[in-house]
Amino acid sequence: MMTEIERRIVVELQQDLPITAKPYAFVADNLSNSENELLRHVRSMLVSGVIRKIGAVLRHRRVGINANALCVWHVPEERIAAVGEMFAALPVVTHCYEREAHADWPYNLYTMVHAATRKECEVHIDAMCRMSNVNAFQILYSTQELKKTSMRYFE
Amino acid sequence: MGAEAFPTLDEFDRKVLNALQYDFAVSEQPYLDIATKLNSTEDAVLTRVRGLYAKGLIRRLGASIDSRQVGYVCVLVALKVDEEFLLKVAKVVNSFTGVTHNYLREGDYNMWFTAIAPDKESLDNILAIIQATPGVEAVMPLPAKRVFKVSVKFPLAVGCE
Numbered sequence: 001m002m003t004e005i006e007r008r009i010v011v012e013l014q015q016d017l018p019i020t021a022k023p024y025a026f027v028a029d030n031l032s033n034s035e036n037e038l039l040r041h042v043r044s045m046l047v048s049g050v051i052r053k054i055g056a057v058l059r060h061r062r063v064g065i066n067a068n069a070l071c072v073w074h075v076p077e078e079r080i081a082a083v084g085e086m087f088a089a090l091p092v093v094t095h096c097y098e099r100e101a102h103a104d105w106p107y108n109l110y111t112m113v114h115a116a117t118r119k120e121c122e123v124h125i126d127a128m129c130r131m132s133n134v135n136a137f138q139i140l141y142s143t144q145e146l147k148k149t150s151m152r153y154f155e
Numbered sequence: 156m157g158a159e160a161f162p163t164l165d166e167f168d169r170k171v172l173n174a175l176q177y178d179f180a181v182s183e184q185p186y187l188d189i190a191t192k193l194n195s196t197e198d199a200v201l202t203r204v205r206g207l208y209a210k211g212l213i214r215r216l217g218a219s220i221d222s223r224q225v226g227y228v229c230v231l232v233a234l235k236v237d238e239e240f241l242l243k244v245a246k247v248v249n250s251f252t253g254v255t256h257n258y259l260r261e262g263d264y265n266m267w268f269t270a271i272a273p274d275k276e277s278l279d280n281i282l283a284i285i286q287a288t289p290g291v292e293a294v295m296p297l298p299a300k301r302v303f304k305v306s307v308k309f310p311l312a313v314g315c316e
Contacts, residue, residue: 002225010225013218019205021184021197035183042181042218050224052305055179057215058172060309062161070260070267080301088304096303099231102295105264110231110297114309140260140267147249147257150215151271153225 005033006050009041011154013051065114067121067141071128072107074136080109083132087111092124107138162210167195169311171203172212176308219307222271228278229271232285233264233295240290241266247288251281264295 002010008031017023028038045051060068075083080098087109088096095112111128115121118141125139164172174189182188186204187197207213222229236244241259248257248268257268272278286294 007225010218010220014220016216019201019208019216021186021201023185024181024183039181039183046181048224049221052219052221054181054218055177055216056172056175056213057219057307058176058309059212059214062210062212063164063172063309063311064161065309084301084303091310093304094307094309095305097231097299098301098303099297099299102297105233105295108300138262140262140264142258142260142267144259145257146245146259146266147254147268148214149255151220151222151227151253151255153220153222153227 002050005031005041006045007154009038009045010050011152013042013054014150014152060114064116067115067118069113069118069121069125070140070142071111071113071125072138072140073109073111073132073134074101074106075109075132075134077108079132079134083134084109086132087128090124090128106136109134162212164212164311166313167193167203168207169313171200172207173311173313175204175213175216177310221305227271227273228275229269229299230278230282231267231269231297231299232282233297234266234268234285234291235264235293236266237290237292238265240288244285244288244290248285253278253281264293 012027012030018026020026024038025035028035084096084098087093092113092115093111094114097110098108099110101108113121113124115124129135170193174192178189178192179185180188186200190197190200248254253271254268255271259265260267270278270281272281282294285291
């Protein structure tokens with residue numbers, strides 16, 4: 001369970017940090033906490049996994065990543081852990097999840113693959129297909145971004 | 156795709172953007188740490204980061220929170236939507252704060268979104284409202300069974316000039 005102070009830290013850190021020399025001192029001040037204590041909590045929340053990472057998330061289309069493929073795979077149940085870990089190890093894969101399959105939708109492994117062009121994306125996906133020997137897959141490119149925001153918790 | 160003009164990035168821009176993604180320290184002066192690593196000064200790094208932020212290259216500069224770890228529930232949902240109703244359905248789907256990502260994709264399931272809520276009941280309510288929206292022909296919730304990776308980082312090429 002999360003402590004009250006951790007909850008308050010989540011509320012503060014889900015907003016953008018100020019771009020100043022001592023951003024954590026600013027946050028500590030908002031929490032009426034000492035900077036050292038805040039840094040200690042943040043480090044432990046990174047270890048426990050409440051905070052996945054601290055830093056920048058880019059608007060990736062603006063840095064030249066134009067092809068964003070959701071690639072869904074139908075992996076035999078007994079191989080899903082091995083294939084999931086294999087795909088997760090690839091730098092071009094940002095997300096890799098096992099999800100429930102449906103009657104008319106057999107895909108159970110979901111990967112997001114990003115590259116400058118569709119052609120480049122497909123080179124990566126082709127390599128994934130060969131390394132895993134999973135041939136049942138679909139590439140679902142996004143054609144329009146309708147919404148992209150960050151969640152705000154405890155508000 | 157829109158013909159949006161994107162800023163060109165120089166070598167220092169790319170190094171700074173990489174450092175912000177991979178090496179943002181939990182320390183008193185994280186920009187000083189980055190400056191040291193890049194053989195630069197804290198002021199030069201801060202000035203550059205402010206510029207990159209103002210140009211809209213940085214979507215977030217803070218913590219990425221794991222929704223499951225803070226006790227929230229989340230789901231990926233695929234919808235089959237009648238083409239003529241796409242905009243109206245998008246408006247309903249996007250109206251929920253818990254819907255953080257929504258994309259049109261090629262294929263029979265043409266709208267894909269993620270929804271996050273404090274508990275299962277609130278999440279089910281969101282899905283019920285969407286299911287009842289005119290134009291929505293099928294709703295396929297795809298809850299995660301296992302997370303192998305979430306790492307939204309994009310390494311930018313440096314040293315190739």
